[in-house]
Amino acid sequence: MVDVDFCVVGAGFAGLTAALRLKQAGHSVTVLEARDRVGGRTYTENRSDGSWLDRGGAWIGPGQDRIYALMDEFGVPSYKQFVDGDAMMFLDGQTYKYRGTVPLSLSPVAVANLGVVFAELTQMCKSIPPDAPWTAPKALRWDRLTWAKWLDANTLSKPARLLLESSVAGLYTSAASELSLLFCLYQMAAAGGPSFVLGVEGAAEDARPVGGMGAIYRAVSAELDDAILLAHPVRGITQDDAGVTVRSDTAEIRARRVIVTVPVAIASHIVYEPMLPVDRALLHQRMPSGAVFKIAMIFDEPFWRADRLSGQSFAPGSAATLTIDSCTEAGTPGILTAITEGAEARALCRLAPADRRQAVLAAVAERFGDRARSPVDYVEHNWSVERYSGGGMISHAPPGVLTEFGPALRRPCGRIHWAGTESSAQMYGFIDGAVRSGERAAAEVVDHEARARV
Numbered sequence: 045m046v047d048v049d050f051c052v053v054g055a056g057f058a059g060l061t062a063a064l065r066l067k068q069a070g071h072s073v074t075v076l077e078a079r080d081r082v083g084g085r086t087y088t089e090n091r092s093d094g095s096w097l098d099r100g101g102a103w104i105g106p107g108q109d110r111i112y113a114l115m116d117e118f119g120v121p122s123y124k125q126f127v128d129g130d131a132m133m134f135l136d137g138q139t140y141k142y143r144g145t146v147p148l149s150l151s152p153v154a155v156a157n158l159g160v161v162f163a164e165l166t167q168m169c170k171s172i173p174p175d176a177p178w179t180a181p182k183a184l185r186w187d188r189l190t191w192a193k194w195l196d197a198n199t200l201s202k203p204a205r206l207l208l209e210s211s212v213a214g215l216y217t218s219a220a221s222e223l224s225l226l227f228c229l230y231q232m233a234a235a236g237g238p239s240f241v242l243g244v245e246g247a248a249e250d251a252r253p254v255g256g257m258g259a260i261y262r263a264v265s266a267e268l269d270d271a272i273l274l275a276h277p278v279r280g281i282t283q284d285d286a287g288v289t290v291r292s293d294t295a296e297i298r299a300r301r302v303i304v305t306v307p308v309a310i311a312s313h314i315v316y317e318p319m320l321p322v323d324r325a326l327l328h329q330r331m332p333s334g335a336v337f338k339i340a341m342i343f344d345e346p347f348w349r350a351d352r353l354s355g356q357s358f359a360p361g362s363a364a365t366l367t368i369d370s371c372t373e374a375g376t377p378g379i380l381t382a383i384t385e386g387a388e389a390r391a392l393c394r395l396a397p398a399d400r401r402q403a404v405l406a407a408v409a410e411r412f413g414d415r416a417r418s419p420v421d422y423v424e425h426n427w428s429v430e431r432y433s434g435g436g437m438i439s440h441a442p443p444g445v446l447t448e449f450g451p452a453l454r455r456p457c458g459r460i461h462w463a464g465t466e467s468s469a470q471m472y473g474f475i476d477g478a479v480r481s482g483e484r485a486a487a488e489v490v491d492h493e494a495r496a497r498v
């Protein structure tokens with residue numbers, strides 16, 4: 045049995061940051077990580093040609109101060125996302141080439157409708173306190189509605205509806221009919237308003253760390269060194285008056301407190317003794333995740349740039365819902381990423397790998413021409429079936445959950461404390477939110493211990 049001050053479950057950005065801050069404050073800490081790697085929902089693959097791929101979370105942006113602070117601490121610079129050239133959108137049988145946020149060549153009704161909806165969302169978000177969205181004046185009303193239902197009442201134009209439905213639902217890799225309106229507003233409010241989440245006027249995540257997310261998480265884990273035990277899925281956590289015992293198949297850690305950072309969608313895979321309080325136990329049954337593929341297509345050159353295309357495209361309903369230029373700061377090789385979410389991702393899951401590849405490349409070639417059919421390499425990552433993520437990209441709240449169970453998201457259960465991006469009041473769902481949650485939980489366990497000793 046290993047005896048430490050604090051134990052952390054999970055070595056994604058939340059767990060790594062929590063452990064780092066605890067170690068820096070002079071506490072002993074052990075991190076138990078289920079996978080044979082750190083990073084969780086981020087995963088950087090270094091390639092033999094010197095380039096790298098982010099198979100999971102990749103982008104960072106304005107207002108995400110805590111991930112930037114971590115990068116500064118470890119000397120990891122960032123570079124800007126390539127955005128020169130036209131983006132493409134395929135909506136309701138029409139093709140649009142455009143620069144900026146939305147194609148202004150959409151019908152005037154659609155553009156006006158988008159403007160009104162955006163203004164309305166901005167106002168609604170202002171009434172949501174990100175640290176307690178369930179207390180918003182209209183929380184109960186909005187939590188009874190789905191994102192789809194709200195769009196039914198607020199979108200007049202078909203392209204506007206399609207765009208808002210698929211872009212927001214895509215973020216949660218689920219259908220608009222599965223998402224609580226209050227939850228969608230909360231996630232927007234937690235990022236400062238709808239501009240950031242909808243990527244309006246340059247407010248979106250617009251940069252990447254040089255070397256990918258791995259440049260950060262490898263530096264943090266080197267600092268933590270042998271405090272991290274890989275391939276140790278936690279099976280059970282027992283708490284008593286004096287501390288907690290955290291068990292994997294081959295290790296037992298005794299600590300004063302434990303910080304659990306696993307996604308809410310799979311937090312019930314751990315057996316808690318005694319049983320968790322009812323709100324937290326039932327919350328674990330109520331925040332699912334969705335389906336998502338992230339696919340990197342590697343070419344000798346980013347040929348789309350020469351064609352004056354940014355690489356960004358959006359085609360709801362296709363095998364490659366979104367594409368984006370994902371080259372490293374060097375600009376070669378050409379890396380184009382396809383992200384396919386929700387129902388389309390589940391459809392891809394049902395195909396054999398060769399058929400899936402063909403479907404994705406065909407969809408991409410329709411937009412970028414025949415050169416897109418022959419990448420020098422094709423790397424797909426199916427987060428939908430990752431055992432230790434429970435799907436991707438993030439856990440979401442269906443109707444009724446935030447108002448009934450929201451306060452349980454961060455409330456400690458005795459000696460068990462909760463971190464992870466889904467517990468963050470700011471930048472919920474983002475890597476920055478994970479870092480913030482780790483820092484908050486590290487401060488919380490130290491504070492609870494100090495108070496217990498008085």
Ligand SMILES: Cc1cc2nc3c(=O)[nH]c(=O)nc-3n(C[C@H](O)[C@H](O)[C@H](O)COP(=O)(O)OP(=O)(O)OC[C@H]3O[C@@H](n4cnc5c(N)ncnc54)[C@H](O)[C@@H]3O)c2cc1C
Pocket residue numbers: 053054055056057058059076077078079082083084085086099100101102103104249276277278279305306307310313314336337338427432433435436437438463464465466473474475476478
């Ligand atoms: C395809 C994809 C693209 C994304 N793109 C972006 C993006 O561009 N920008 C952005 O900001 N965010 C993005 N995200 C979201 C972002 O990756 C997450 O918000 C963030 O990584 C979550 O970090 P976390 O530490 O909270 O959780 P995780 O990274 O999920 O960490 C939890 C850790 O717990 C481990 N674990 C699980 N069960 C157990 C167990 N029983 N015992 C021990 N360990 C366990 C897991 O293996 C994992 O390492 C993306 C996510 C995906 C999947």
